[in-house]
Amino acid sequence: MKAIVYTRYGPPDVLELKQVQKPIPKENEILVKVKATTVTVADIRSRSFTVPPAFWLPARITLGLRKPKKGILGMELAGEVELVGKNVKRFKQGDQVFAASLTGFGAYAEYKCLEEDGPVAIKPSNITYGEAAAIPIGARTALYFLRRTGVKSGQSV
Amino acid sequence: MELVKSLGADNVIDYTVEDFSSTDETYDVIFEAVNKSSFSACMKLLKNNGTYINVTEPLPSVEMLWTKLTSSKRLLLSRNSPETSEALNFLKELVEMGKLKVVVDRYYSLDEIVEAHRYVEKGHKIGNVVINMEHTHLI
Numbered sequence: 001m002k003a004i005v006y007t008r009y010g011p012p013d014v015l016e017l018k019q020v021q022k023p024i025p026k027e028n029e030i031l032v033k034v035k036a037t038t039v040t041v042a043d044i045r046s047r048s049f050t051v052p053p054a055f056w057l058p059a060r061i062t063l064g065l066r067k068p069k070k071g072i073l074g075m076e077l078a079g080e081v082e083l084v085g086k087n088v089k090r091f092k093q094g095d096q097v098f099a100a101s102l103t104g105f106g107a108y109a110e111y112k113c114l115e116e117d118g119p120v121a122i123k124p125s126n127i128t129y130g131e132a133a134a135i136p137i138g139a140r141t142a143l144y145f146l147r148r149t150g151v152k153s154g155q156s157v
Numbered sequence: 158m159e160l161v162k163s164l165g166a167d168n169v170i171d172y173t174v175e176d177f178s179s180t181d182e183t184y185d186v187i188f189e190a191v192n193k194s195s196f197s198a199c200m201k202l203l204k205n206n207g208t209y210i211n212v213t214e215p216l217p218s219v220e221m222l223w224t225k226l227t228s229s230k231r232l233l234l235s236r237n238s239p240e241t242s243e244a245l246n247f248l249k250e251l252v253e254m255g256k257l258k259v260v261v262d263r264y265y266s267l268d269e270i271v272e273a274h275r276y277v278e279k280g281h282k283i284g285n286v287v288i289n290m291e292h293t294h295l296i
Binding site for chain 1: 182183184185186187188190204208210212216231233237238239240241242244245246247248249252253257259260261264265267268270271272273274275276277278284285286287288289290291
């Protein structure tokens with residue numbers, strides 16, 4: 001399959017279109033044919049390795065010390081389920097889904113395997129794949145924090 | 158301005174012409190999404206028992222710790238949200254009811270990824286930047 005790969009940290013030009021192995025879903029995973037993904041600030045930072053000095057070492061250990069561990073960026077996606085692992089119950093072939101791959105990255109590719117019980121759900125029916133791909137990171141984060149505040153109707157935000 | 162209002166905001170302050178901290182409006186919740194406004198200015202506008210959220214800053218500054226110790230204001234700093242599908246299912250419902258709108262600034266194809274990254278890196282995207290695989294002409 002085709003994917004956007006980066007083998008060193010640096011400017012946008014480090015991203016290259018390459019041929020890579022198509023992933024095979026494990027028993028608890030689904031294989032999604034990616035229809036859309038996004039460019040988030042997290043992708044930009046992971047590519048260029050711009051992090052605050054205090055985070056340099058932990059971030060470098062997480063992302064890869066000498067070169068990126070996960071060669072394919074992309075943290076959110078929308079697409080169609082092509083195959084399901086044998087223990088998968090929530091999804092079937094042909095389902096239209098949207099998902100966050102988070103620090104697993106890997107959405108800048110034709111296919112991505114996702115764990116069935118991770119942040120993946122059936123895509124809203126009234127929007128395109130492109131729009132659905134834009135929801136998982138931003139809207140999940142906003143929702144999570146707003147719920148933690150316990151914000152109520154009529155309050156000033 | 159019009160875009161933000163169309164998404165459901167009652168009041169919008171244009172930061173290029175008005176300093177949000179120069180008004181005497183106070184708030185129950187202040188949500189700092191991109192870490193651009195000063196913490197002390199936010200504290201001035203936050204009501205007692207109000208909540209300050211900063212989704213990009215994981216470590217509290219000395220000033221934040223001091224506020225935590227000495228006031229009834231609540232601070233929520235960057236943390237990863239749970240890795241489950243519950244939130245996505247809820248967001249799906251909101252989108253289908255028309256209560257949550259998705260803003261896409263630009264679409265690119267996969268082979269234009271370098272340009273897409275250059276654009277986002279400038280830091281002025283308005284909404285999301287989407288890569289559409291279907292419009293991609295692969296080698």
